[in-house]
Amino acid sequence: MIAELGQFALILAFVVALFQSVAIFAGLRTGDAVVHGFARTGAIAQFVLVLAAFACLTWLFAVSDFTALVVAENSHTDKPMLYKLTGVWGNHEGSMLLWALILTGYTGALAWSAKPVEARLISLTFAVQSLITAAFTAFLLFTSNPFARLWPGPENGQDLNPLLQDPGLASHPPMLYAGYVGFSITFSFALAALIDGRVDARWARIVRPWALAAWTFLTIGIALGASWAYYELGWGGWWAWDPVENASLMPWLAGTAFIHSLRVMEKRDTLKAWTILLALLTFALSMAGAFLVRSGVLTSVHAFAVDPERGVFILAILVALIGGSLLIYGLRAGLLKPTGVFSGISRESTLLVNNLVLAAACGLVFFGTFYPLFITTVSDETITIGAPFYNNTFNPMLGALLVLVPVSGMLAWKRGRLMPVLKDLAPAALAALAGGVAAFWIADRGLVAGALGTGLAIWIALGVLIDLAKRFKLFQIEFRASLARAARLPLGIWGMAVAHFGLAVVVFAITGVSAWKQETSAFLMPGQHLDIRQLTLTLDDVEQVEGANYVAERGYLTARRDQQVVSNLVAERRHYPVRGMATTESAIHARLTGDIYVTIGQPNPERGWPVFVYIYPFAIWLWIGSAILGLGGLLSIADQGRRALGVGRSPVPIRAKPEVAE
């Protein structure tokens, strides 16, 4: 009954979305004003219907209704309630429904927040957005029905992949999807602008909060994914250049370029065709990333649905949406004429460099991800592209770009002067040099990467602080007056400063974790110990424990430095009998200066338990830095949101007149 209700709601959502899209395109052609009101109501209706379908599926999981096929395949009565609920999107059908829910959620949010300005642009955006919703609800209904029945229902379910049974899973895909799907709104806005043949600073101002929201969610989603890998996979890897990770990195890089070029467009009314192209490509990469994984084109540890029929359907959607939008781009982008001019030294030119490097980096990741596939389609050889490739190409490229960050933030728009900025930044440069040399001395490996990373992090962080100090006129005027200036600073500037500072923290953490990590392993019997750095780790005891749906071997360890107990660690190896799988629960002692990370392996009767110990310096700053990055995004959204509502000063938008093609 509940399943049928959910299915019915989903069918209705599909019909509404399809009808709405057609009606708006038709209505705008005839110039009917009723269309705008309908566009808004329809958007909210779609959201409510998909929400109802999602609620039905959640209910089926909550009560363990095994006559529903998805529930029988992916749940189990013994599973804790939290994981029953997160199991809703721990499978292909449910995750697609979540995708549709977030998609309509964004459409609904646009309907709710849109002001009665630019009605034509907004309605066109709804039309494109509804078309996307129609495509994905059709995909759900025709190839991945989450409400399929299984009759008679089995006694019990087949559990959920134990690797995915983790709090990280509860938040990681929804965040990531909120990021991917968020770029659908900017995609729709871009297409609407192309169809309209007009784009200006006002367009940039309306779109920017949506781009920032999607970017913020994607940033947090990627960080959560990395932390899931770090805590759950059992070897402390947080980034492996796995195709699925690359799939989330590519839209992030393109999206980062996009939010910067939007700023140029807003301020200088230029880079129009390029910004629009970035909007289209960011969503294209999001979709490609989210779905190539599921089609079997790329197989990796994450691929939990390899099904050619679905793949063909998804590929058809991708070709229609991406190909269609790029076709419209080719036909219409020529209408978008810039009015601003570029001068060599100005903030917009540094942002152009930012865009070019980010686009190149994105292309590099794209190449690394898809070149192996290309090779297998044209020959019998198989190749893999891994970390060394990226370390030698991607890292230096982004590193060079990051050097520009503080300079860019301090250069003026239009016509900047480089020398005063460099003079202001001299202390940061000196500190970076000193920090790099110190890192080289203290870290007892002759690694240049560690020194470079440290120097870069200090350069960016101090650069941001100097920039802020300049804006407050700190130490130049009275301290009180400086505080007042700080309070008056637009939130957008704060957002930029905070995000760039977060970037510095992330760069530092990545340097620590990758350049200075240490690892060792040994077979230990209870009572024996091993040494790493100045630490001594003793395996005190191992016991068998029974969990809710698993049995585990639990190892108790003590880490000591100079006979002083640093921490007590508990590492587990779990066996999930229903799926016959084993997982590793690593013991992690997190400190601000670094993590002690311990896992135990399969015991050997004569030699004892293999104990793997890793030291990851400054690992915790990865998550803190990512959070600061996200906070920067939120601050900018708050500012842009206020401006979009017309609060505060806003310059008269410069409009480009649509011109007929010669």
Add this chain to the structure above:
Amino acid sequence: MNRVFLFLPLVIFLVMGLYFGLGLRQDPSAIPSQQIDRPLPEFDLPGIADGEPGLSSADLVGQVSLLNVFGSWCPPCAIEHPMLMQISRSGRVPIYGVDWRDRPGDGAAWLARHGNPFARVGDDPQGRLAIDLGITGAPETFVIDQEGRVRFHHVGIVDETVWRDTLLPVIVALEAE
């Protein structure tokens, strides 16, 4: 000139779409084995524990058999394992095992924990034989005929369906030869 440039993204996309289309047509689990209808490479692997018999290519001559590549580090192998146990108990066909890239002792401990369906197991810690057989990942299963030639190669887990609909018909056909 400038206008033509604007179609460049579309052209690049279409070229890539073509490749993905081609990629989709290939079923990743239907990789043609280089070894089909060829005799097995000569090998003589040691046992996985002291005193255990090893596995050589001579052991696989004389009757139709299955050759299964597994490893204690491989989660899908654990999923497949109960099915191998069932085939072994039925006595329909002998199963030989190749313990692929395990650390010393791990394979034996794993079989002690889950049960041993194999008539003989050879230890292949360096993956030498696996390379000769063209293994892409564990688990993989080969059907070997009376003369010790590879006649069928299954990539991935052997479950009830694969056994009943794929492997068993091949075995019956080979036994009739």
